[in-house]
Amino acid sequence: MTVLIRFATAASFAALAACATGPFGGPPERVNFAADSALGAELGVREIDALYPAFVAAIEGGKKGEERPWTAGSATGSITPGQDLVGNLKPNPMTLLPVDPGLDLGYSFETELGLHALARNANLRSGPSEEARTLSVLSAGTAVDAVGKVVGEPWLLIAINGRVRGYVHESLAVKAPGTELDLAGGPIRRAYPCRAFDQTLVIFGRSDRWTGVACDRGDGWRLERPVGIS
Numbered sequence: 001m002t003v004l005i006r007f008a009t010a011a012s013f014a015a016l017a018a019c020a021t022g023p024f025g026g027p028p029e030r031v032n033f034a035a036d037s038a039l040g041a042e043l044g045v046r047e048i049d050a051l052y053p054a055f056v057a058a059i060e061g062g063k064k065g066e067e068r069p070w071t072a073g074s075a076t077g078s079i080t081p082g083q084d085l086v087g088n089l090k091p092n093p094m095t096l097l098p099v100d101p102g103l104d105l106g107y108s109f110e111t112e113l114g115l116h117a118l119a120r121n122a123n124l125r126s127g128p129s130e131e132a133r134t135l136s137v138l139s140a141g142t143a144v145d146a147v148g149k150v151v152g153e154p155w156l157l158i159a160i161n162g163r164v165r166g167y168v169h170e171s172l173a174v175k176a177p178g179t180e181l182d183l184a185g186g187p188i189r190r191a192y193p194c195r196a197f198d199q200t201l202v203i204f205g206r207s208d209r210w211t212g213v214a215c216d217r218g219d220g221w222r223l224e225r226p227v228g229i230s
Helices: 012-018 045-061
Strands: 068-072 076-085 094-098 108-111 113-118 123-126 134-138 141-152 153-158 163-169 173-175 186-190 192-203 206-215 221-224
Touching: 045 068, 045 076, 045 173, 045 192, 045 221, 076 206, 094 163, 141 163
Parallel strands: none
Antiparallel strands: 068 076, 076 094, 076 192, 108 141, 108 186, 113 141, 113 173, 123 134, 123 163, 141 153, 153 163, 192 206, 206 221
16 A cells, blocks of 8 residues: 555544544535546535545555546546655645655654765664664665654654655764754654645546645645645
8 A cells, every 4th residue: 555654643534534524523524626627616515525535545545556436426537646745844844755655754853954874774664663664774875864853752754865765763874974064953843644646537528637736734635736846
């Protein structure tokens, strides 16, 4: 499963998709996930309510590139999940970073720590713990961007070539040569999950296909317009 980025609210989303209740137990907010389509404004209540759980299920658990169809009333469509993304780790919270699937990101992070180099070989892990799954071993000298440090814990969330890859222990990383005197350490931020998608919509023989991004800032998935994807 592609989008098993474990955020603190993942269980709420699964329940939302399964029983069509809101993240806080009330009725679901009627979000039109086809709002960015040229045909989106033509969807009625029945169609919007059918698209809602189909979209959430695809974004939460769909494999990248796997089309998920839905139909209701006069409309049919599909949602195809794309790459996993993470927001709110950069100064502009609308800047999104590609992220490897399966990472445990349900933490608050000290951000903007800058470039580092690994002082010795380091296990890259899926979460901030020595018990977390080892994803790979990074060689000493590897340059990494410390996009976050778990608050109160000695673990760095790192990106390589602009993509968030996992965690390394803080003791294994040092400021990159030439940046030792740079100020580092920005505000504490909580990461939020995002995902790119491709959608189709057909109403009475007219069709539209478009791409977009959805994010959850803690109150359920919403369509977003990021300023950029690094």
